[in-house]
Amino acid sequence: MNTPHLNPRFLEALKQALDGFPTPFYAYDLTVLEEEAEALRKAFPKARFFFALKANPALLPQIKALGFGAEAVSAGEVERALGVGLSPEEIVWNGPVKTPWALQRFQDRPPVTVLDSEADLLRVSRHLKGAQVLLRVNPDLPVRTHGHLATGRGESQFGVLPQKLPGFLRRAEGLGLLVLGLHLHLGSGLDRAEDFLEGYAVLQRLRTAVGPQRVLNLGGGFGLDLPLGPLGPAMEDLARLYGAKIWLEPGRRLVAGSGVLVTRIWGVKRTRKTYLLLDAGMTSFLRPLLYGARHPVLPLYQSEKEAVFDLAGPACEAADVLARGVRLPVPKEGEALVFLLAGAYGASMAMPYLDTPRPLELAWDGSGWRVLDFCY
């Protein structure tokens, strides 16, 4: 993984924020967010973008202002997207389970809804009559990422296998839904262009069976080390083949690099290993435990002496370790460090286990800090 460099002014601002806010907190550099949005637009100039809200709901107002719609996976996320003023046509509603009462909430203003299974199709056609829909294809590919993130494998619970898609399409049309096109999301954190190209090839092979479509939603999944260059032309070929517009749902790639998790160190402890004890742990930052994710660590202090530490959180769980084997200066009590690339699936996955309060989320716009609202 490429270790990012923080803007020195952002770094300075972080040190000031430490005087005013309790740790742990997430901090986002909005100038990086704007750069990432620009890089995506440049790589895919003809695409329409829907931000995968799950990656960082608190940043939705800023991301909407950059011209993005939203991808939602729950009624709560759809409400959040409507709440910031996105129209139903600017919201894509995904997910394998949409309950009758969740669907009923949006009867009068249905978002573009992704059909994930036969049962989903039936419920959506019953409660969102005539809605605009996309059909989720499970491409049945061995995508390379952490197993928890590989939604495009045939054994995952998502979408409809390619051979079943033509029948699925006829059924959706027969039930009065307006099929806009197909949806493909291979997984999250994919760093190989080949995985995407193989996914697009699955759609290419389906063209004869499913006919032209208005929309191909090619999902998100762009890993931080993925070269975007080879994907643009391949997407455009596919769009031409189908006569379709390309929609994309990036989450991680848009927001990960803008965010850091700031935590203070409350002790150095030796058992058979040497630990730094932090006030952030699995309840504030689940990714290391859930996905084995490794986030670069940057100390906000200096010391002559260095040592190798495991970084443990405050929970009574041996699993509450955010990083292992990190060489760092030896800290004094209360000094702070940051986990980098923490802007995606960080704060959004924070949990109340152990009555832990949600970490604050702060945004820096190049001049000052703002506390972000998590709830609207």
Ligand SMILES: Cc1ncc(COP(=O)(O)O)c(C=O)c1O
């Ligand atoms: C359907 C769908 N679209 C988009 C995304 C966003 O993925 P990423 O954050 O890797 O871009 C996800 C993430 O799981 C997803 O499930």
